Structure formats: C-alpha cells, structure tokens
Amino acid sequence: GDSVTQMEGPVTLSEEAFLTINCTYTATGYPSLFWYVQYPGEGLQLLLKATKADDKGSNKGFEATYRKETTSFHLEKGSVQVSDSAVYFCALVTDSWGKLQFGAGTQVVVTP
Amino acid sequence: NAGVTQTPKFQVLKTGQSMTLQCAQDMNHNSMYWYRQDPGMGLRLIYYSASEGTTDKGEVPNGYNVSRLNKREFSLRLESAAPSQTSVYFCASSVWGDEQFFGPGTRLTVL
Numbered sequence: 001g002d003s004v005t006q007m008e009g010p011v012t013l014s015e016e017a018f019l020t021i022n023c024t025y026t027a028t029g030y031p032s033l034f035w036y037v038q039y040p041g042e043g044l045q046l047l048l049k050a051t052k053a054d055d056k057g058s059n060k061g062f063e064a065t066y067r068k069e070t071t072s073f074h075l076e077k078g079s080v081q082v083s084d085s086a087v088y089f090c091a092l093v094t095d096s097w098g099k100l101q102f103g104a105g106t107q108v109v110v111t112p
Numbered sequence: 113n114a115g116v117t118q119t120p121k122f123q124v125l126k127t128g129q130s131m132t133l134q135c136a137q138d139m140n141h142n143s144m145y146w147y148r149q150d151p152g153m154g155l156r157l158i159y160y161s162a163s164e165g166t167t168d169k170g171e172v173p174n175g176y177n178v179s180r181l182n183k184r185e186f187s188l189r190l191e192s193a194a195p196s197q198t199s200v201y202f203c204a205s206s207v208w209g210d211e212q213f214f215g216p217g218t219r220l221t222v223l
Contacts, residue, residue, distance in 0.1 A: 034211055043202055043214040098143060098208040104154040
C-alpha cells in the first residue's frame with residue numbers, strides 16, 4: 001500500500017539556519033504530494049504541493065521538488081525564523097485512492 | 113468563506129457518556145473526513161465520506177459512528193465514550209483525490 005516516511009524529530013535549529021526535512025514515499029500510480037504544517041494548538045494547513053514529477057512547490061520561503069526517480073519530496077527553507085516552529089507533515093494522495101496518506105510528522109523548533 | 117468549521121472546540125466527558133462532534137464546510141467539496149491525532153501517532157483516519165450519501169471506515173473506526181447529513185455537514189458520534197478516545201479530532205474536506213482542508217480541531221478529554 002501507499003506510505004510516507006519522514007525524518008523523525010524534533011529538529012532543533014537556530015534562527016537563520018537552513019532547514020531540510022526528508023520525505024520519501026511508496027505509491028502505486030502517480031500521487032500528488034503535499035507538505036502540511038501544524039502550528040501549536042491549531043489545525044493542519046497546506047504549506048505547498050506538487051502534482052507531477054519535477055514540479056516544485058513553494059510557499060512562505062519553503063520549497064520541495066517532486067523527484068520521481070528517488071521517490072522523494074524533501075522540504076527546504078534557506079533561513080528559518082522562530083515563527084517556523086511547528087510540526088510538518090508530508091503526505092500523498094492518488095486519484096484511485098483519494099484519502100491522504102500522512103507521514104508521522106516532524107517537529108521543528110527554532111531558537112532565537 | 114469560513115472553510116471547515118468544527119464544534120465544539122473543547123469537551124470533557126465522563127466514561128460512558130455520548131456526544132456528537134459537528135463539522136461543516138462551505139467549499140462545495142464532495143469528500144469529508146474525520147481524523148484523530150494522538151501524541152507520537154500522527155493523524156489516523158476514523159471515517160470518511162467520499163460523496164454525499166456514502167460513508168466508509170478508515171483506520172480506527174471502532175467506537176465511532178458518522179452521519180453525512182448533507183453535502184456540507186459530516187458529524188462524528190461517540191456512543192459510549194472511553195478514556196482511550198481522549199484525543200484531538202480533526203475534520204477535513206476535499207475534492208476527491210486532491211488536497212484536504214482541515215478544521216481547527218476539537219480537544220476531547222474522557223475521564
């Protein structure tokens with residue numbers, strides 16, 4: 001079945017550091033890929049998405065590229081802020097199986 | 113547009129009590145979902161409704177029932193609450209096969 005694996009947290013960084021969160025997936029067919037973010041005490045928000053191979057999703061300084069050859073969708077940000085402290089979820093969905101498959105989530109803590 | 117709304121935001125129940133969590137969306141989405149989120153467990157799908165008039169079990173349906181009241185509304189019922197159902201519950205909606213939009217969550221404690 002479809003699955004998503006993402007790096008375990010917590011990831012602790014200093015402000016202005018470079019952030020990478022690894023995400024790899026297994027899926028039949030051609031999934032769409034997503035990164036969701038959950039700030040403390042809130043629901044999940046879509047951060048970015050990519051629907052086909054080589055697509056790059058970007059939002060709020062975050063980027064992720066859909067790599068079909070390595071079945072990966074790693075999230076990156078060049079310079080994090082304290083306000084980026086949150087839990088980040090990688091997820092996929094396929095047309096034939098329209099439910100989201102989530103990774104376990106990665107907590108990111110950014111210190112001043 | 114309010115997006116996805118959930119009520120209540122917080123609830124405390126005693127073991128054996130029942131309650132219904134309400135969810136509504138105003139995005140004209142066909143599909144709606146109920147998840148629970150527990151520490152270290154990520155999000156787990158309880159039930160979903162691919163379209164109005166249909167509901168199906170997800171990963172952890174035991175102890176829950178759902179009703180797709182109309183296209184906008186999808187409720188989750190706990191018939192006899194247990195401490196193991198203490199969790200944060202999220203409702204979501206989507207076009208089938210596309211990104212999901214989440215509500216703010218209901219924080220439920222069962223004593």
